[in-house]
Amino acid sequence: MKIEKLETHDRLLHFKKDQSLNIAKGAEDCLKRNPLSLGLQQYSKYIYLFAHPRTSDDGVTKRMIWQPRLSKPIAQTNSYLFRAHSHTDIIETIWLLPPREMWPQYKKGNITEHETVLWSIDMFTNYRYKLDKSDPEDLDDATASSIYLRVAREMDEENRKKKNYTKLTSSEASLIS
Numbered sequence: 001m002k003i004e005k006l007e008t009h010d011r012l013l014h015f016k017k018d019q020s021l022n023i024a025k026g027a028e029d030c031l032k033r034n035p036l037s038l039g040l041q042q043y044s045k046y047i048y049l050f051a052h053p054r055t056s057d058d059g060v061t062k063r064m065i066w067q068p069r070l071s072k073p074i075a076q077t078n079s080y081l082f083r084a085h086s087h088t089d090i091i092e093t094i095w096l097l098p099p100r101e102m103w104p105q106y107k108k109g110n111i112t113e114h115e116t117v118l119w120s121i122d123m124f125t126n127y128r129y130k131l132d133k134s135d136p137e138d139l140d141d142a143t144a145s146s147i148y149l150r151v152a153r154e155m156d157e158e159n160r161k162k163k164n165y166t167k168l169t170s171s172e173a174s175l176i177s
Contacts, residue, residue, distance in 0.1 A: 023064075026066055027049050027084070028089075030066035031068075036068050044070055044139060046083055046084060047083075048068070048071070049082040049083075049091070052065050070139055072094070072132070075095060075123075075128055077100045078098065079097055080093075080096050081094040095131055096120050098117060
């Protein structure tokens with residue numbers, strides 16, 4: 001089979017752009033639509049967005065799990081970590097670590113080379129303690145715990161309100177509106 005270099009290169013560029021857009025869209029959705037993320041942003045000037053791909057029950061389909069956090073998780077393969085400034089579009093990449101078996105794909109000189117992934121792999125392999133180190137602006141554990149509790153209470157209260165509202169008859173609901 002003959003491979004057309006230009007066509008292959010175009011497909012690779014499209015794939016990379018598509019992957020970048022998927023990650024960016026996932027981070028943006030987590031930052032701007034996730035109820036926990038929105039709650040945490042009310043009380044912290046930043047949040048971490050921890051993402052890790054998982055295989056669905058069908059054994060083929062991959063999906064990305066996004067978790068908003070106040071504290072920095074330990075670095076692990078098959079994960080991505082971003083730090084977002086609350087109520088802004090400013091998101092910095094902390095690491096992009098693919099599964100270990102995929103690391104050779106990103107080597108310098110390969111067509112799939114990726115500078116940030118290569119840096120993340122090097123840091124994970126040689127300086128993991130730097131990836132795990134807290135940011136100087138990170139909240140202490142007690143403050144983070146109190147924010148989580150406060151946001152959980154607020155989310156529970158909001159869910160109770162929604163649940164009670166849906167139990168009202170249509171005439172009762174129209175009186176409230």
